[in-house]
Amino acid sequence: DADVTQTPRNRITKTGKRIMLECSQTKGHDRMYWYRQDPGLGLRLIYYSFDVKDINKGEISDGYSVSRQAQAKFSLSLESAIPNQTALYFCATSKGDAGANVLTFGAGSRLTVL
């Protein structure tokens, strides 16, 4: 089984729908992150959480919200999806400071908003 599991792997939805992307990890890491990947823009940080009671906005948090339900679970929600949120979304984890410790990524969730 993967260390960092993202569900769903692919999702097509319509404008205005609410969408949740889920991430769970078996690494025992305290820190979790949501990134969005767009061609030519690289990975941009949406939200991050350093522990269960800590949630922080990243570079592009508008239109997104997150929930850290447990140390192992970190969900990303789009309350009302719009087409420019079509992208590949990655969850990542780290044990402590991501600058000192390696990030472990999930396989990604591809979201298409029509």
Place this chain on the structure above:
Amino acid sequence: AQSVAQPEDQVNVAEGNPLTVKCTYSVSGNPYLFWYVQYPNRGLQFLLKYITGDNLVKGSYGFEAEFNKSQTSFHLKKPSALVSDSALYFCAVRRGGKLIFGQGTTLQVKP
């Protein structure tokens, strides 16, 4: 703010030739710099990092990177490219305990 830039969208190299994927950084203080690789339909994987010490850092799969403070660069290198090295490569910098990534460079190694 700390950031990195990858000036090339794509790098093409013949198998067996040396490869270089470029990264420049903009940080205050001493940078923590990283390279990650993404193979098709996979998440990113760690290749190597520079925190302090030797300017030449060795990583996975035969890759290495050279930290150059005067040129504010952290270029990824490999002496002899393989077709299987074809992938998307990301440079990243530490900022506030998290990583900020560059735009990515697609490496295409042709047989």
